Amino acid sequence: MTTSNLPQCWADVSDLLEAGVDRVILHGPPGTGKTFAGLTMGNIAGGAHRLICNEDMTSSDITGHFMPTGGGTWKWHDGAVLRAWEGNGSVGGRVIIDEIDRASGDVLSLMLSMLDSPESASFLHPENDRTVKPNAGFSAVMTTNIEDMRELPTALKDRFPLVVRINQPHPDALTFLSEDIRSAAALSCDLDNDRRISLRTWKAFDQVRKVLGDERAAQLVFNDMWMGIIDSIKVNSIAS
Numbered sequence: 001m002t003t004s005n006l007p008q009c010w011a012d013v014s015d016l017l018e019a020g021v022d023r024v025i026l027h028g029p030p031g032t033g034k035t036f037a038g039l040t041m042g043n044i045a046g047g048a049h050r051l052i053c054n055e056d057m058t059s060s061d062i063t064g065h066f067m068p069t070g071g072g073t074w075k076w077h078d079g080a081v082l083r084a085w086e087g088n089g090s091v092g093g094r095v096i097i098d099e100i101d102r103a104s105g106d107v108l109s110l111m112l113s114m115l116d117s118p119e120s121a122s123f124l125h126p127e128n129d130r131t132v133k134p135n136a137g138f139s140a141v142m143t144t145n146i147e148d149m150r151e152l153p154t155a156l157k158d159r160f161p162l163v164v165r166i167n168q169p170h171p172d173a174l175t176f177l178s179e180d181i182r183s184a185a186a187l188s189c190d191l192d193n194d195r196r197i198s199l200r201t202w203k204a205f206d207q208v209r210k211v212l213g214d215e216r217a218a219q220l221v222f223n224d225m226w227m228g229i230i231d232s233i234k235v236n237s238i239a240s
Contacts, residue, residue, distance in 0.1 A: 007168040010037070017042025021162055022139035023115070025100075025152075028166040030145045031198025032189050033173035038096035038141035040172070046087025046137055048094045051080040053103040059110050063123060076127040081114045085123075085134040092138030100142045101152065108153065115140055115159050169199055177206050183236035184229070195225070205229075 006014060009028075016024055020043075026034040039048045051061060064079040078086070080095050087093035103111060114121060123132045142160055144152070149163055157163075167190040174182045181202060188197040201221060209217035214233070218226035 006171065009164055009166050009168060010170050012164050013037055013166075014041060016162055016164070017139075023160045023162065024140075025142045025144065025149075025157075025160045025163045026166050027144045027146060027149065027163065029189050029196055029198070031200050032166045032168065033170035033199065034143040034166050035096055035098055036173050037166075037170055038094065038143065042094075042139070043137065044094050046091040046093030046135070047084070048096060049080045049084045050096045050098065052098045053100055053107070055102065055104060057103060057107050059107065062107065062110055062114060066126075076125075081111075082123065082132065084140070085114075085132065085138055087135050087137060090135065092135035094139045094141060097140065097142045099144060100156070101144045101146050108156070112153075112155050112159065117159075173199055177202055181206060181233055181236075184232040187232070187236070197222070197225075197229075 013024070013026065026037065028034070035050065039050065060079060062079045062081045064077050064082055066074040066076050069075050084093040084095035097111070100108075100111075114123065118134055118136070118138065121134055124130075125132050140160075142156075146152070147165075149157065169186050169189050174186060177185055177199070185197070185199060185202040188195070188202075189199065190196070205217050205221040208221060211217075212220070214230060215226070218229050222229045
């Protein structure tokens with residue numbers, strides 16, 4: 001798929017990643033394929049590793065931790081960022097950091113250190129006291145559902161100066177839905193909060209409708225909105 005066939009927001013993401021940009025934030029409504037894009041778009045020859053932020057997250061998720069082995073010893077297991085630093089051994093990979101706004105202060109501080117410029121970022125590996133640095137080609141994509149980028153810490157925005165608001169689902173993400181509901185699903189992702197419907201909800205509807213039919217599935221999945229959803233599907237099916 002060429003960028004000319006993509007919605008503008010996704011054409012922007014594609015152009016940035018293809019240009020070799022190694023730090024970008026994707027923000028906007030949930031369920032539009034931001035994580036999907038981070039995992040699949042641009043150069044991911046070194047692999048892609050996902051990290052989901054939450055209040056219980058610790059440094060072990062980022063850098064790694066020791067785990068006991070069957071022989072009574074302990075073995076180090078790299079966290080998501082270290083795995084992305086290493087990549088395939090010669091080319092760095094990508095880390096996709098979801099919901100960065102949910103990371104705690106301590107975790108965010110470590111994240112900022114690990115995501116500093118390639119010249120500054122380093123980690124003293126506790127298993128062998130070796131100083132590790134990201135391989136060339138390492139990249140990071142952060143995602144968040146917040147709309148106002150002023151809510152993010154200044155130091156984080158400084159490391160990720162390029163920001164794209166995603167207001168439409170990626171066309172490839174829509175292929176997981178039946179063709180007759182793709183247009184309605186795309187249009188509903190960027191409505192106001194009370195009417196917004198994520199692709200995950202559409203996927204649930206698509207599954208249930210195959211057994212119970214459109215109207216009953218809509219009642220169960222969309223509740224009070226179900227009649228409007230059925231009308232939207234009919235109108236968009238005719239238009240397409």
